Amino acid sequence: MxxxxxxxxxxxxxxxxxxxxxxxxxxxxxxxxxxxxxxxxxxxxxxxxxxxxxxxxxxxxxxxxxxxxxxxxxxxxxxxxxxxxxxxxxxxxxxxxxxxxxxxxxxxxxxxxxxxxxxxxxxxxxxxxxxxxxxxxxxxxxxxxxxxxxxxxxxxxxxxxxxxxxxxxxxxxxxxKGVIDYIITSVGKGAHSSRPEKGVNAIDPLVDFATEVRSVMAKFDKENPVLGKLTHVQSVISGGVQINSVPAKGIMKGNIRTIPEYPNQVVFDALNGLVEKLNQRPGFDLSIKYSFPEEAxxxxxxxxxxxxxxxxxxxxxxxxxxxxxxxxxxxxxxxxxxxxxxxxxxxxxxxxxxxxxxxxxxxxxxxxxxxxxxxxxxxxxxxxx
Structure with missing residues (x-):
């Protein structure tokens, strides 16, 4: 040719x-x-x-x-x-x-x-x-x-x-490296911000998840000699519709890059466990789903x-x-x-x-x-x- x-x-x-x-x-x-x-x-x-x-x-x-x-x-x-x-x-x-x-x-x-x-x-x-x-x-x-x-x-x-x-x-x-994209959804109850006791703020559980997930991910501390460590980024957070309303829904997304030492299921179990633990708290209604996960x-x-x-x-x-x-x-x-x-x-x-x-x-x-x-x-x- x-x-x-x-x-x-x-x-x-x-x-x-x-x-x-x-x-x-x-x-x-x-x-x-x-x-x-x-x-x-x-x-x-x-x-x-x-x-x-x-x-x-x-x-x-x-x-x-x-x-x-x-x-x-x-x-x-x-x-x-x-x-x-x-x-x-x-x-x-x-x-x-x-x-x-x-x-x-x-x-x-x-x-x-x-x-x-x-x-x-x-x-x-x-x-x-x-x-x-x-x-x-x-x-x-x-x-x-x-x-x-x-x-x-x-x-x-x-x-x-x-x-x-x-x-x-x-x-x-x-x-x-593998990849795990996760989406956390928090469901609350809307109310006027002047009467917050009438609602359930959906953002608060997301804040707790965002804080506690860091220590969960930190436990994956093995290092692959070529790829390095597993990484985790909280990349998207959104919730509420206007400033004078208690938000009825909130969403957080994160991206994890895995290494062969940690199969994706091990990470799923850790994240699912955190969601289950947080949902024991009053007013918490969190759910998690995963988008196109790939193994390392x-x-x-x-x-x-x-x-x-x-x-x-x-x-x-x-x-x-x-x-x-x-x-x-x-x-x-x-x-x-x-x-x-x-x-x-x-x-x-x-x-x-x-x-x-x-x-x-x-x-x-x-x-x-x-x-x-x-x-x-x-x-x-x-x-x-």
Whole structure:
């Protein structure tokens, strides 16, 4: 495939406004790229999550072992277009950098893996069975990856590389923190503020929860050698409707980033226990729910798969590949629940401009990442023989 065509594919993907939705258009575009190779055994499965939101599972090649590729189809909102130097949904090239929403997170990684597969098909050089998982909803809860995992599409793979931004292909993530978003609702009774005894102030129990939850979270004091400690942030609090009324309802939200040493259920038990204890107090009516919790993703930087990535990378790039932990959530935290014993790696051409104005990817790195994914496939299956 010519260089300009590779750039055009990425540009076309950026032009699709898959902002936390609308991934079906991305799936349509990707399917169109592979349909000309139907006579070469390409299998394209569309897995609908919701109207307008389609995952894709594309399989090429055959053999007893499977290498997994993955990238998500959605992007975050661009914000005010006036803040950008160019239209965020029209790829713009300047100083060998391609700008646009999703350029780094992670349509460049998605495009690179797709093109690697297309070039293998084009040259009749598919070295083994490769499955591409293009997912919906990664930015808002990894629910496309969860759907594919529960349906068994990921079972039995031998290794999975997700093309999350890897600081210009210089860092591979092999472990990551989990996430728990919790929502505490407090129900009271409204009344005029001049007669507070007639009501029950819903904010007071939230204040007590906010104070006591700190000591509860402080008990999770183990430190992961790569990811550090579990973290907790009280991020949203709201209640009441006007200044001269006793608030009848209040809400508090918090975000916890977990580590493998503390499975999410252990944290759930601690939070649920605190709510139960507080509800023994007069006038307290607290409830808690959790939104899209993700387990921490354990990993081993000395696993055969990570070692293979380092070997391939270091034969192509000037600087050695650094194995790191990541604090953000990713699709790997759902894929890890698939059946089988396999390693997950996070490595793509993107950089640290994710979710920012003037997000970009370096074109040289993007183009080189395509060759990396192809060579990885060759060496992955060579070691299987």
């Amino acid at each position: 010519e260089k300009q065509q590779k750039i055009q594919i990425l540009s076309d993907l950026i032009a699709i406004r898959s902002v936390n939705d609308n991934e079906a258009q991305v799936a349509d575009y990707i399917s169109g790229l592979f349909e000309p190779y139907a006579n070469k055994g390409v299998d394209i499965q569309r897995v609908t999550y919701a109207p307008g939101r389609d995952n894709l599972v594309i399989t090429i090649g055959e053999g007893p072992s499977t290498l997994g590729f993955s990238g998500h189809e959605d992007v975050v909102a661009a914000g005010d277009p006036a803040d950008w130097s160019s239209d965020p949904f029209e790829a713009t090239i300047k100083d060998n950098k391609l700008y646009g929403r999703g350029a780094t997170d992670m349509k460049s990684g998605l495009a690179a893996q797709l093109i690697a597969m297309l070039e293998m098909l084009e040259s009749d050089s598919v070295p083994g069975k490769i499955k591409m998982f293009a997912t919906v909803g990664e930015e808002t809860g990894e629910y496309g990856a969860a759907q594919l995992t529960k349906a068994g599409y990921v079972d039995g793979i031998g290794g999975l590389i997700i093309s999350e931004p890897g600081d210009g292909m210089s860092r591979v993530g092999f472990t990551s 993703m354990p990993g081993d930087e000395n696993s055969p798969f990570i070692k293979l990535l380092k070997k391939v990378h270091d034969g192509m790039f000037d600087e050695p590949l650094e194995a790191v932990g990541q604090t953000g959530a990713n699709d790997g935290q759902e894929f890890l629940h698939a059946k089988g014993d396999f390693s997950i790696a996070l490595l793509g051409p993107g950089n640290d401009t994710s979710h920012q104005v003037d997000e970009y990817v370096d074109l040289d790195v993007y183009l080189k990442s395509i060759d990396f994914y192809k060579q990885l496939a060759v060496e992955f299956f060579a070691k299987e023989k």
